[in-house]
Every structure is written in structure tokens, then in C-alpha cells.
Amino acid sequence: MTVFQTIALDAMGGDFGPPVIVPAAAAALTHMPETRFQFFGDERQIKRELDTHPALKNVSEIIHTDKKINSEDKPSVALRNGKDSSMRLAIEAVKEGRADAVVSAGNTGALMALSKLVLKTLPGINRPAIASSFPTLRGQTLMLDLGANLACDEEVLTQFAVLGAVYVRVVKGIANPSVGLLNVGTEEMKGHEELRAASAILSSVEFPGRYHGFIEGDDITKGTVDVVVTDGFTGNIALKTAEGVGKLTAEILRTEFKSTPLAMLGYLLARGGIKRVKDRVDPRKYNGGMFLGLNGICVKSHGGSDLIGTENAILVASDLVRNGYNKRVAYEVEQLMSQESFFSSAVTSA
Numbered sequence: 001m002t003v004f005q006t007i008a009l010d011a012m013g014g015d016f017g018p019p020v021i022v023p024a025a026a027a028a029l030t031h032m033p034e035t036r037f038q039f040f041g042d043e044r045q046i047k048r049e050l051d052t053h054p055a056l057k058n059v060s061e062i063i064h065t066d067k068k069i070n071s072e073d074k075p076s077v078a079l080r081n082g083k084d085s086s087m088r089l090a091i092e093a094v095k096e097g098r099a100d101a102v103v104s105a106g107n108t109g110a111l112m113a114l115s116k117l118v119l120k121t122l123p124g125i126n127r128p129a130i131a132s133s134f135p136t137l138r139g140q141t142l143m144l145d146l147g148a149n150l151a152c153d154e155e156v157l158t159q160f161a162v163l164g165a166v167y168v169r170v171v172k173g174i175a176n177p178s179v180g181l182l183n184v185g186t187e188e189m190k191g192h193e194e195l196r197a198a199s200a201i202l203s204s205v206e207f208p209g210r211y212h213g214f215i216e217g218d219d220i221t222k223g224t225v226d227v228v229v230t231d232g233f234t235g236n237i238a239l240k241t242a243e244g245v246g247k248l249t250a251e252i253l254r255t256e257f258k259s260t261p262l263a264m265l266g267y268l269l270a271r272g273g274i275k276r277v278k279d280r281v282d283p284r285k286y287n288g289g290m291f292l293g294l295n296g297i298c299v300k301s302h303g304g305s306d307l308i309g310t311e312n313a314i315l316v317a318s319d320l321v322r323n324g325y326n327k328r329v330a331y332e333v334e335q336l337m338s339q340e341s342f343f344s345s346a347v348t349s350a
Helices: 018-029 043-050 075-081 086-095 108-119 154-170 193-204 218-222 232-257 261-280 307-322 325-337 340-349
Strands: 005-010 035-041 060-064 101-104 129-136 139-144 178-182 210-215 227-229 289-292 297-300
Touching: 005 018, 005 086, 005 307, 018 035, 018 043, 018 307, 035 043, 035 086, 043 060, 075 108, 086 101, 086 108, 086 297, 101 307, 108 289, 108 297, 129 154, 129 218, 129 232, 139 154, 139 232, 154 178, 154 193, 154 227, 154 289, 154 325, 178 193, 178 232, 193 210, 218 232, 232 261, 297 307, 307 325
Parallel strands: 005 035, 005 101, 035 060, 101 297, 139 227, 178 210, 178 227
Antiparallel strands: 129 139, 129 289, 289 297
């Protein structure tokens, strides 16, 4: 028996709107034919794009609104004035059970604020986290938080470990994922008090993974662990630094390969290998920041994403729905909170 899922799309979010979001949904549909779509935004613009994708049009619904949240709007403005916006209506579709997940390329702060307001958090979860995958020497590593929570205490960091470990187990199929806390060193005495306290808790409780211990910044791309846990301040800096290094490396390679005729010949000889490297670290393949911990599936696509990146964000949302991610998290958090060792560790570290 086929189980259908419905994805709500904020069609007006991001830099490009319907001309990218609609074709991306059409591409995603070829991978997940059991999916239905709801497009929230300007009906005229959405319909114009849907008319060129008949297969998608047959499984889609348009919910018209003239309002959208702008990229420069502060979260407080979005909360106050975004009631009938395409982003808010798409989130409410998940809240009301009309959709199974929401995907938006809109304003990150507004999306997080509205999602927290409308969807709330899962039972036992204090704060949601933004999570995404990084390419590594061993494949991929999940990292959270990437900017939702600038400061986190030990209980929140412990919950992030559960959120990340469950994702890797149910979506990536790793039975016993390793989890590391990002720190300035691997020694037990390193780091601030909250990190050391979180380490003490994770060392003494059973959770859906294996606690590796502290890791350092270079361990992220080494793939030392399957899940990297940190606060949003540190995680966002690490993310932006990695993006900057990637752009710098690409620009240096372009400049050097054009520098001399011999260098250009070297490029022609190495073109196949360079293309494979580029494909392996292509940021579009890792697009789709997941707001883990909400009582509903919400995925943030990069505002400047093209068709491939947006398609990937939709597929990420579909994976979370299909694998019953939130139900698994709720169960694992309940198991964690019921352990006497969790309370004793938390009290000791307080």
C-alpha cells in the first residue's frame, strides 16, 4: 500500500521564488512519486511555472497569498506582521496536519521564530537546532547547532546529541553513530563549564549513539565522528569559515590554472579528477538545514540555491518524514530523561 506524503513549499522564499522552487519540486517528484505538494504564494507566478510541469501540476495545490517575508525582515517583524505570509501559511499547514513537512528558502531568523511559535518543540526538547551535513574524508558528518542558539547549557547540548544521533540512525542508516562535542582541545579539562558538564552527562547515560568525547575543529572534515555537537555561535562560525575556505580554494585553483600555458595544459590533463573533487564538495548536495527538535518537520534551503540545491532540500524533508524522525526522537528523549544517571549527572554538574 502506497503511503503518500505532502510537502508544503514557501514558493516566495529565497532569491528566485517560483522559477526555481517549482522546477526543483518537479525534479524531486521523480525520486519520490508518492509525494503531493502545496505551493504557498502568488498564484499567478506559481501557476505559470506549474503549467510547464504537468506531472507536478497533477499532484499540486496552490494556496494564494500576496504577502511574503523579506530577507531583511527581523524575526520580530515577521512574528508581528507575517500572519498571512507564504512562510507562515506553509508552516501552519504542518501544524494543522494538512502537510507533513515545510521547506522554505526564506529568511532564516524569521523561519526559526515562526516555526518555534507555530509548531513548538517536541516533548522533552528545550530548543530546536539547525543541523546540516558536511563532506568529510570518510563521507558525511552531521553538525548541529549551526546558528539557532548562540549559547547552550549542558542539558541542551545533550539533547542536541540525541537529535543528531537519531537523524544519523534513521536517515543515514548508521546503527551506532559516534557523537563528539566540539571543543578547543580533546583533554577532559578543556573548554567552558557547560561543555565539560555535557561531556559528563553523555559519558554516563545511554542514548542512541556512542559518545566519542571532545573533538577539535579539524576533526569536522576528517570525519572523526558521525555527529558534531556545538552551540550555535561556534557552529555558525565553523560553517561560514568552511564555506569561505571552499570559495578561496576554488578561486586560487581557477587563477593558477589560467596563469601559464603549461598550467592550462595541466588543467586539461587533470580535468576529470578536478570535476570529481568539485562534485564531492558541491555545496548544493548538502543544502537543506534541518530545524531538528520542532514538533513538525521544517527544512531551510539556502536563499540563493539553484534548482539542484532546492531539490536536495525537498528530498531532505521527505527523508525525515518517510523515516518517522520526530516519533523516534520523542521516544529516545523519553528514554534519556527516565535514566537515573541523567539526573545524577545533571545535578552533579549544576
